[in-house]
Amino acid sequence: MEFGPHLLLATLEGAVTAAVLALTAVGLSLVFGVMRVVNIAHGEFYMLGAVIAWYVAHMMGGHPALGFFAALVLAPLLVGAIAVLADITILKRLDYDPERTIVATIGLLYIIQQLTLMTYGPEARPVEAPFNTRIALPWFEWGEDGFQFYYPWGLSTTSYKLAVIGAAAAVLLGVWAMMARTKIGLLMRATQADRDMALAFGIPVERVYALVFGIGAALAALGAVLIVPIQQAHYLMGADPLLLAFIVVIIGGLGSLPGTVLAALFIGLSDGIISVFFSPTLAKILATLLVGLVLVWRPQGLFGTRTA
Amino acid sequence: MTKLINGTTRRGALKTLAGAAAGATALPLWARYAQASSSEPIKIGFQQHSTGIGAAYGRWYGRTTDAAVKLINEGGGINGRMIELIAEDDGTDPKRGAEVVEKFATQHNCDVGFGTLFSHVVIGSSPRAGELKLPYFVVSEGHHVASGMLNRYTLQPGITDVKSQVQAMAPYVSENLGKKVTMIFPDFAFGHDHRDFFSAAIEAQGGEVLEKIAIPPTETSFTKYFPQIPRETEVLYHVMVGPAVLTFVKELGEFFGPSSPAIFGFIDSLEAVDIASPGLEFLEGTYFWEGNPRYAQADQTEHDKFFRAAVGVDDNGASVSDPTDVSTYAHMFGCWETLHIIKAGMEASGYQGTGDRAKLIEAVEAMTDMPESQAHPQGAKVFNGKTHQVFGHQYISRVEEGKLVRVHTTSIEDTLYPDEVDYTTQPL
Helix, strand or coil: CCHHHHHHHHHHHHHHHHHHHHHHHHHHHHHHHHHCCCCCCHHHHHHHHHHHHHHHHHHHCCCHHHHHHHHHHHHHHHHHHHHHHHHHHHHHHHCCCHHHHHHHHHHHHHHHHHHHHHHCCCCCECCCCCCCCEEECCEEEEECCEEEEECCCCCEEEHHHHHHHHHHHHHHHHHHHHHHHCHHHHHHHHHHHCHHHHHHCCCCHHHHHHHHHHHHHHHHHHHHHHHCCCCCECCCCCHHHHHHHHHHHHHHCCCCHHHHHHHHHHHHHHHHHHHHHCCHHHHHHHHHHHHHHHHHHCCCCCCCCCCC | CCCCCCCCCHHHHHHHHHHHHHHHHHCCHHHHHCCCHHHCCEEEEEEECCCCCCHHHHHHHHHHHHHHHHHHHHCCCECCECEEEEEEECCCCHHHHHHHHHHHHHHCCCCEEECCCCHHHHHHHHHHHHHCCCCEECCCCCCCCCCCCCCCCEEECCCCCHHHHHHHHHHHHHHHCCCEEEEEEECCHHHHHHHHHHHHHHHHCCCEEEEEEEECCCCCCCHHHHHHCCCCCCEEEECCCCCCHHHHHHHHHHHHCCCCCEEEEEHHHHCCCCCCCCCCHHHCCCEEEECCCCCCCCCCCHHHHHHHHHHCECCCCEECCCCCCECCHHHHHHHHHHHHHHHHHHHHHCCCCHHHHHHHHHHHHCCCEECCECCECCCCEEEECCCCEEEECCEEEEEECCEEEEEEECCCHHHCCCCCCCHHHCCC
């Protein structure tokens, strides 16, 4: 394939990765920003979203769109509810102690993963996309007849992949609006800024925490529902998104939503482009190297604010 | 209410039980089976990929193995002794695999180890089996047994190896599909076997491999690799493993759209996946290697019928209790056949216990022809005692109306190649 079409294809693939990554990482960043909890089980909430999407789509029957849209609503709600429950029963009892919550969420990771293996099984199962048309993309060249369009071999995407990018952007705008424009967003920001002061002003901090943990998990689940028609629901699928989400959150700045989104775009696109032109391993090496550099030179992340 | 009959109390009964148990524990080991070795079970350690990337295979290897053990035990066991299966999960992980083998030999006191599939796990576990002198019967397809890389205690008598499989495919591919091939394969030992042996075999047929595209086995997204496929490719040769195989095949279809080259795949790319899954329509008319035809063919043998019924697989290759639970039909027969070979080997050598392990190895090495039978439902085979590798028929199927229909069966001669090792010269 020629360079131009090749680059376009790589960018498109990278954009899909970036879109889902942004949702997952924003969830992780929100939980850390407000609660100061490093949620190692975040990838498993992502996996649960995909698995529940399969169950919902499987039980609905009928037109694939019906099952998919039902899953789009139900899976994040259910996963959010599970996360709220985990917050009330586990994290709250640990007083949100940073070290102990890390150990607790590692335990949660294995519990969710192995329970899924025992019930759902080891197979990778597909959810049918609500719509999925192959779109051949044109490319242009200056030939003997001047400027002209043609369709290079293999340069294509699908309508569904484009929709994933759009949907992720819409959800991220929604999250921003919630944080910046609603009362609950205000309460979250107040809790993030100073937990004790918020408590003194009568903000029900524990309920805010439960809600934030639920929303964080629901965002991961939403990302998974969007990706599951492209990839499949599998009980080990949570590992990669967790790693990438951590990379993104560290680069973007823990707790900074705009930083997280920008870092997700950067990592997703560079992963797509570097793996196409060089190798997927190099893409991971460079991302991890960047994390190291950020931690050394700017530990609060590119967009984070230095804590006093 | 508890009624006291003949003065038997709960406490008294417990005392008696405890006494009996203590007595039994105090007896020397041999005395528990005092009526001769005949009642002590034969312990077969089953190294199973219950978790990790091989889990879908592990589940079906488990079902096939259970069915074969049940059949053998119902028929009177081995030398009149029942088989006791001891399954241990290796997580599809080489390090864990070696530990599992060690547990079989030292902790469970197994007579043999059995059942490993993924080549990196076999390569990681086999040296330990050799050191512990535990006969290790793998069901892996890898060329590592016949290449001489392993040891005298490792045998592969129930499934053919990649080298013989791809060598037998090359003539069909070059005559019917095309001579300019691009290969896509997983980047580990199993995929490298495909790369090396198919490249050599297709060149022997006057063809060439234009590009070799290696994909990490844990990859989940594939479109980014496909632009490396050269435009002049006539045949795309694909073989993938792991949980993302369905994504791989779907994205392949989306990449090519209506203008695809001929496609020849190893069914590994779709093991445990329904061919009728959404997005796989483009596979219609493409070709697959199958170790054993997943769909019951028009000329199905009585042995295949019996095997399907015993394992619980329907005519479409899925579980009889759940049609969405598709089997790994092209591979799992290897467990069934290997267990029958262990039985035949133990009976031929008059196997009594772990002291006779060397005699068992020699008895299996002495095997040659294995005619098609209930013990060998996939077809006739020929075992090479020197290389510890079995050779057999290979099948090529074409997707027709969403089902795999067999279009070609290779001879066993097509799959033979010169010996690369003589394990019988190694000490036992």
